[in-house]
Amino acid sequence: MNSPTGRRKHDAHLHRPRAPRAQQLQRCPDPIGSGGVVAAGHEVVVSDLYAMGFNPVSDRRNFTTVRDANYYHQQTEEANAAAHDGFAPDIQAEMDKLFWCDALILQFPLCWFGLPAILKGWVDRVFASGGRIYGGGKWYDRGVFSGKRAMCSVTIGGPPPIYSDRGLNGPIGAILFPINHGMLYFVGFR
Numbered sequence: 001m002n003s004p005t006g007r008r009k010h011d012a013h014l015h016r017p018r019a020p021r022a023q024q025l026q027r028c029p030d031p032i033g034s035g036g037v038v039a040a041g042h043e044v045v046v047s048d049l050y051a052m053g054f055n056p057v058s059d060r061r062n063f064t065t066v067r068d069a070n071y072y073h074q075q076t077e078e079a080n081a082a083a084h085d086g087f088a089p090d091i092q093a094e095m096d097k098l099f100w101c102d103a104l105i106l107q108f109p110l111c112w113f114g115l116p117a118i119l120k121g122w123v124d125r126v127f128a129s130g131g132r133i134y135g136g137g138k139w140y141d142r143g144v145f146s147g148k149r150a151m152c153s154v155t156i157g158g159p160p161p162i163y164s165d166r167g168l169n170g171p172i173g174a175i176l177f178p179i180n181h182g183m184l185y186f187v188g189f190r
Contacts, residue, residue, distance in 0.1 A: 037105075045097055049118045054090070056121020062088055062128075079130030087128065094126045095133065098145065104189060106179075107153040113175050123183055134187050143188020150189035152176055 038044055047054075055061070060072060065086025067076050081087045087095065098104065108119050115123065129135040138144050154176065156163060163172040 045101070047094060047097065047122075049122060052090075054118060054122060056118045056125070058121065058124045062091055062125055064088060075129045075135075078128040078132070079135070082128065082130035082132035082135075087132075091125050091128070094122065095128075098126070098133075101148065103149040103151070104145075104184070105151055105153055106184075109155040110157065110175070113169075115179060127183065127187055138188075139186050140188070143186065145188035146190075148189050150180075150184040152179060 049056075058074065060066070060077070063077050063081045063086050065077075065081050065084045067080035085092075106115075106119065108116050111117070114120065127133045131138060133144055154172075156172070158169070162168040163170070163175070165171050169175065
């Protein structure tokens, strides 16, 4: 997956709402397409979770290996899969995209002050512990993705003033802190 142009690569994970909200998203600025990173000459790989039929439920189907068939413990199974290349093909493909990219763009509508369920499920399944994505001292500044960038392209369901310091919902930076710090920075993205 090397870039023939030598330009930065970007990986975008999109959450495209179903109608009627899909029409609202189409009116929003597109950081990926024309006028965005593609127009700037960057190589882009897009994971449109709905189009992919991505399953957000984390369970034994995440793995092709089994550490303990009698008791399911997510982190134990993740560590075993990391040690034995035992992640399911859909998860491994998404992990490969993260290792390939220089920058990650999460594009989504804000849902209940957080990620939409399908995108949260993507994080739960793909950001696996056991050393592949995090664990064993690999977090924050020492994270697997340190040196890589990430950003959120977020649509909100209200006017900007309600997402301010004195706004009804509070500052957007505070709302996005669990995503920016607790998910992205936790695995090393800046």
